[in-house]
Amino acid sequence: MIEISGLEKYFGALQVLKGIDLNVQKGEVLSVIGASGSGKSTLLYCINGLEPIQKGSVVVDGTDVHAKGTDINKLRQKLGMVFQQWNSFPHLTALENVALAPRIVKGKSKAEAKEIAEKQLKHVGLEDKLNVFPNALSGGQQQRLAIARALAMEPTYMLFDEATSALDPELVGEVLDTMRLLAEEGMTMICVTHEMGFARDVSDRVAFFHKGVMEEIGPPAQIFGQAESENTRKFLANVR
Amino acid sequence: MNQTISFFSGFNVNDFWFLGEAALRTLWISALSVTIGTVLGGFFGWMLYEGRLWATLTLAPVLDIFRSVPLIIQLVLFYNFAPIVGLDLDPFGSGTVILTIYTAALVANVARGGIEAVGKPMRRAARSLGMSYWQDMRYVVLPIGGRAVFPAWVGVALGVMKDSALVSVLGYVELLKASQILITRTQEPFLILSIAGAFYFALSFPISRYAAQLEKRWAQ
Numbered sequence: 260m261i262e263i264s265g266l267e268k269y270f271g272a273l274q275v276l277k278g279i280d281l282n283v284q285k286g287e288v289l290s291v292i293g294a295s296g297s298g299k300s301t302l303l304y305c306i307n308g309l310e311p312i313q314k315g316s317v318v319v320d321g322t323d324v325h326a327k328g329t330d331i332n333k334l335r336q337k338l339g340m341v342f343q344q345w346n347s348f349p350h351l352t353a354l355e356n357v358a359l360a361p362r363i364v365k366g367k368s369k370a371e372a373k374e375i376a377e378k379q380l381k382h383v384g385l386e387d388k389l390n391v392f393p394n395a396l397s398g399g400q401q402q403r404l405a406i407a408r409a410l411a412m413e414p415t416y417m418l419f420d421e422a423t424s425a426l427d428p429e430l431v432g433e434v435l436d437t438m439r440l441l442a443e444e445g446m447t448m449i450c451v452t453h454e455m456g457f458a459r460d461v462s463d464r465v466a467f468f469h470k471g472v473m474e475e476i477g478p479p480a481q482i483f484g485q486a487e488s489e490n491t492r493k494f495l496a497n498v499r
Numbered sequence: 500m501n502q503t504i505s506f507f508s509g510f511n512v513n514d515f516w517f518l519g520e521a522a523l524r525t526l527w528i529s530a531l532s533v534t535i536g537t538v539l540g541g542f543f544g545w546m547l548y549e550g551r552l553w554a555t556l557t558l559a560p561v562l563d564i565f566r567s568v569p570l571i572i573q574l575v576l577f578y579n580f581a582p583i584v585g586l587d588l589d590p591f592g593s594g595t596v597i598l599t600i601y602t603a604a605l606v607a608n609v610a611r612g613g614i615e616a617v618g619k620p621m622r623r624a625a626r627s628l629g630m631s632y633w634q635d636m637r638y639v640v641l642p643i644g645g646r647a648v649f650p651a652w653v654g655v656a657l658g659v660m661k662d663s664a665l666v667s668v669l670g671y672v673e674l675l676k677a678s679q680i681l682i683t684r685t686q687e688p689f690l691i692l693s694i695a696g697a698f699y700f701a702l703s704f705p706i707s708r709y710a711a712q713l714e715k716r717w718a719q
Contacts, residue, residue, distance in 0.1 A: 304623075307627060309623050309626065309627065332626075332629045332630065332631050333629065335626070335627055335628070335629040336628075336629040338627070339627075340624075340627040342620060342623070342624055342627075344620050346620050346621045346623075346624035348621075348625075348639060348643070349643060350642045350643055350646065350717070359628075359638060360628035360629060360630060363630065363634055363638060364628060364629040364630055364634065365629075405624070408628065409627070409628065412628055412629060
């Protein structure tokens with residue numbers, strides 16, 4: 260379980276998160292929507308400790324992410340993350356991209372790491388691209404590679420930071436399908452997204468962020484049907 | 500009785516071996532300086548990148564000095580003044596020290612550029628997988644950044660090899676010094692400098708060819 264309470268985050272003098280309280284249960288799929296600059300991506304970075312926080316706390320399975328003694332590298336193995344820019348390692352083949360972290364971080368043998376990588380690449384439908392370098396893959400394939408790379412660490416949670424925003428429109432579908440597949444398998448997911456269809460169909464809850472505040476959270480039917488907040492309704496009217 | 504003593508004699512096969520041996524010394528002092536200088540320079544580049552205040556205040560100006568002052572002046576100054584502080588080095592030692600620092604000063608900027616070439620998003624992706632700072636450095640930044648600045652580094656290495664000719668002013672008999680010795684004896688500067696030039700070319704060309712091949716392989 261991820262427990263966020265009173266989370267405040269500043270970039271210099273600019274406050275980007277203004278006291279967020281949010282719990283995510285195991286098995287839940289949470290979509291986070293909102294305009295650019297509303298702090299939703301920053302929230303993900305604060306959850307896996309890529310950004311320090313100024314106030315409040317983030318607790319993952321009982322471990323305080325931002326506490327001094329926390330082994331953040333160990334904790335991050337629980338928190339797979341997929342970014343807007345897929346960031347494939349260009350000097351490694353698809354297989355090596357996925358096998359690297361299990362090998363060096365978890366200390367798996369070469370053979371074990373290879374097995375894990377093959378399994379996860381098959382999982383995301385890239386079993387015929389094992390020995391291909393990333394620059395020979397399409398954006399959609401590279402993003403699925405990034406998903407496989409994160410899954411190879413056997414995370415408990417997956418964080419998606421606008422995973423489809425940088426893709427050509429015709430490539431969005433294959434990545435969303437992969438994310439749907441994970442959701443069906445019961446993965447706990449927090450998806451920062453602009454794909455309203457995905458948020459509505461796949462999520463258990465949808466959270467709307469506005470200017471660093473979580474304005475509203477609830478089941479998709481509530482957020483998309485009868486949002487309480489004026490800002491939520493305005494935002495949704497604009498994106499539709 | 501009109502015996503003459505000839506001060507001059509023509510170029511012969513032994514002289515060719517003499518030059519070949521000197522070319523090996525050029526290769527040796529260059530390889531040594533470039534190797535140690537690259538390791539040092541990589542470390543300096545990392546310090547500059549991390550941008551700790553003291554690195555910016557102390558290291559950067561020192562490296563600037565070594566990059567800006569002509570190598571020949573550095574060599575002469577170091578060779579003549581090092582003994583004053585108790586460092587009694589022979590020409591080879593002095594030459595190696597200065598060439599190493601000179602290489603390090605040049606490589607530091609190349610290395611910093613290499614680290615910068617690996618964007619923050621890439622490094623965050625690596626860290627998000629649970630890699631430590633040093634694992635990220637070793638398995639992501641080094642190979643990606645290293646390839647990005649490899650051509651620049653080859654340029655530095657070849658440049659230092661040619662600049663090692665300046666160590667001749669200290670009396671170390673490398674390729675250029677050997678040529679000067681032979682020219683004095685044979686009075687055939689054109690021939691001997693051509694041969695020396697050919698030796699320099701023979702040292703550089705395989706390296707630049709090999710480097711080009713590596714780059715091609717990485718580009719695929």
